[in-house]
Every structure is written in structure tokens, then in C-alpha cells.
Amino acid sequence: MATTQDTIPKAGKTLSIIGCGTMGSAILSGVLESCSRDRANGEAQRISRFIATVKSESSAEALGKRFAGFSDCFEVRKGENLTAMQDADIVLLAFKPYMIDQVLSVPGVREVLTGKLVISVIVGTPLVKLLKAIQSGNQTQLPGEDPIYIKRAMLNIAAEFRESMTVIETTSMPQEYEDITNWIFLQLGKIAPVAPDLFDIGGVLAGASGALLSVAFDGMLDGAVKQGLNRADAKKILTQSLFSMAKLLETEHPAVLREKFSSPSGTTIDGLLSLEEDRVRYAYSKAVIATTKRSLEIGKCR
Numbered sequence: 001m002a003t004t005q006d007t008i009p010k011a012g013k014t015l016s017i018i019g020c021g022t023m024g025s026a027i028l029s030g031v032l033e034s035c036s037r038d039r040a041n042g043e044a045q046r047i048s049r050f051i052a053t054v055k056s057e058s059s060a061e062a063l064g065k066r067f068a069g070f071s072d073c074f075e076v077r078k079g080e081n082l083t084a085m086q087d088a089d090i091v092l093l094a095f096k097p098y099m100i101d102q103v104l105s106v107p108g109v110r111e112v113l114t115g116k117l118v119i120s121v122i123v124g125t126p127l128v129k130l131l132k133a134i135q136s137g138n139q140t141q142l143p144g145e146d147p148i149y150i151k152r153a154m155l156n157i158a159a160e161f162r163e164s165m166t167v168i169e170t171t172s173m174p175q176e177y178e179d180i181t182n183w184i185f186l187q188l189g190k191i192a193p194v195a196p197d198l199f200d201i202g203g204v205l206a207g208a209s210g211a212l213l214s215v216a217f218d219g220m221l222d223g224a225v226k227q228g229l230n231r232a233d234a235k236k237i238l239t240q241s242l243f244s245m246a247k248l249l250e251t252e253h254p255a256v257l258r259e260k261f262s263s264p265s266g267t268t269i270d271g272l273l274s275l276e277e278d279r280v281r282y283a284y285s286k287a288v289i290a291t292t293k294r295s296l297e298i299g300k301c302r
Contacts, residue, residue: 012048013180016088018081018103019095020052020063022157023121027092027188028052029160032070034187046183050074051084086112090180093120093130097298100125104133115146117177119184121153123203124298127171127196149173151181154203155188156210164189167202200295201288208291212284217242 012035017024028050035045050073054060060078067074077084081103085091091113095103100122103109113134120130127150134148151173155166166185170193185191194202217238224234248257262269275281 012045013089014049014051014087015047015090015092016051016053016084017092017094018053018084019093019099020054021094023155023159024052024092024094025063025066026157026159027094027121027155027184028067030162030188031184032067032074036070036073046180047090048073051077051087053077053079053081053084055079082106082108082112085109089116091116091118093118093122095122097122097125100129100133101136104130105136110134110148113148116148117173117180118148118150119153119181120150121155123154123207124200124295125152126299127152129299149177151177152199153181153185154199154207155185156207158210159188162187162189165206166191167194167199167206168192169194169196169199171196200299201292204288204291204295209288212287212291
């Protein structure tokens with residue numbers, strides 16, 4: 001027979017999101033709602049306390065208002081990055097790349113992060129750069145001291161709708177940290193592990209590809225309007241078509257789908273040939289390469 005203690009969900013960990021802007025808020029929204037549902041269902045919570053840090057009073061007010069329904073387990077702190085890291089079991093770095101030294105080179109950061117799981121969703125920031133910033137404001141790691149376990153991930157803002165794809169860099173760390181990292185991002189959509197040398201291109205496909213594809217989407221809307229369809233109707237039709245295409249692409253190669261869509265002397269093949277004439281496929285390949293190169297360049301900059 002289960003005891004009363006067996007039926008009480010165990011308290012989860014504390015997650016601090018440092019620099020909770022657009023991406024941090026998207027992650028917070030997805031994970032916070034998931035954990036709240038677990039609590040409402042009487043299930044154990046992986047994370048039971050959330051802390052978010054911001055730079056300005058206006059950002060703090062906006063974030064507090066957005067998540068006002070979770071005030072019993074969520075708090076916003078203005079400019080208190082170090083204490084938020086200290087109070088957390090898991091630290092998620094979500095600030096802009098130019099703020100790395102400003103946030104991580106502060107004395108005391110290494111000490112409060114030692115032995116903890118640190119997840120970075122900062123664009124173009126390799127592990128060595130993060131560690132260098134952490135060490136620059138502190139003494140070097142002491143003999144026998146636990147390391148700082150850093151896991152890099154890249155996702156997109158569809159995370160708050162649980163429709164993101166997150167690429168997670170494969171690194172060596174305790175299985176407990178691997179499991180909680182995967183669990184966090186599975187609450188936001190799907191995940192894919194990538195090797196460190198492929199993280200930048202994986203990140204581009206997960207995070208930036210939506211922006212690139214929006215150019216094609218916008219162009220197709222313009223074409224539809226030119227042919228007489230109003231923009232609102234065109235957007236509705238095209239959006240659902242993209243959902244349908246995404247489902248098909250889970251099991252089919254793009255070339256196979258193009259072949260299936262194209263009838264001899266039909267409409268689709270004329271459109272495809274027009275795209276080939278304008279080198280659209282090459283343009284998108286070039287855009288992905290350029291975006292990846294920029295990500296690598298950012299990672300090398302100080």
C-alpha cells in the first residue's frame with residue numbers, strides 16, 4: 001500500500017534563465033506550462049522553481065505580467081545574474097553574444113557554476129569561448145574541483161508553441177544532466193543531437209531556416225495577390241500547405257515529392273522550371289552557407 005509520502009510529488013530543481021528575452025521567454029513558456037500541468041496532475045515536477053533575469057525595469061514588469069499566473073513558482077530579477085546562478089540547479093544562458101564577458105566574467109561566476117549544468121542557447125558561441133569568459137574573472141579551476149558542465153543547444157521561437165526543433169551538441173557529462181537537458185527541449189518540440197563540429201550548421205537549420213523560408217513564403221503570397229487572391233486567404237491556404245508539406249517531408253525526400261506533384265505538361269512543372277531558371281535552389285544553398293559562416297565568425301570574435 002502506498003504511503004502518504006509516496007503520493008506527494010517530489011520538489012523539482014530550480015532553473016534560472018539568464019537574460020530572458022525573446023528566446024528565453026519562449027523556453028520559459030513551454031517548460032513552465034509543462035511543469036505546471038505535471039503539478040496539477042499530481043505528478044513529480046522535474047523543475048519546480050523558475051528564475052528569470054533581465055536588464056531593465058520595463059522588461060521585468062513585462063515578464064512578470066506575462067507569467068503572472070505562475071507567481072507561486074516564478075520570479076523575475078533585474079540585474080541579479082550572479083545570485084540567480086547561485087540559487088539555481090540548472091542555469092540557462094539566453095542573452096546576446098556581445099554580453100558574454102559582461103555576464104560571465106564577473107568575479108564569483110565560476111564558483112557558483114561549479115558542478116552545475118549550464119545550457120547555452122547563445123548564437124555563435126563555442127564552448128571554449130564560454131569557458132574563457134568564465135575563467136577570465138575568476139581563478140582557474142582548483143585541483144579536485146568539479147567542472148562546469150556546459151551543453152549548447154539551438155532552437156527557434158516556435159518553442160512556446162511546442163513546435164521547435166532543437167539541435168543539442170553532443171558532449172560528455174553525467175547522464176542525469178543529459179536526461180534533464182533532453183527533457184527540457186522535448187517539452188518545446190523535437191530534438192536532434194549533433195557533433196560539436198556540426199553544431200553551427202545544425203543551429204542554422206534549426207534556428208535560422210524559418211527566417212530564410214519566410215522569404216519564399218512572402219514571395220508566393222505576392223504572386224497569389226497578383227493573380228487576384230486576397231492576402232488573408234492566400235496566407236491561410238499557404239500556411240496549411242506548409243504544414244502538409246512538413247508532414248510529407250518526414251518520410252519522403254524532396255526530390256521524390258517534386259516528382260509526385262509534377263504531372264506531364266502540368267502546372268507544377270512549369271513553376272519548378274521557373275524556379276530553376278532563377279537559380280532559387282542555389283540561392284537558398286548559398287544563404288545557408290553564408291549564415292553558417294557568420295555563425296562560425298561570431299564564435300571566433302572577442
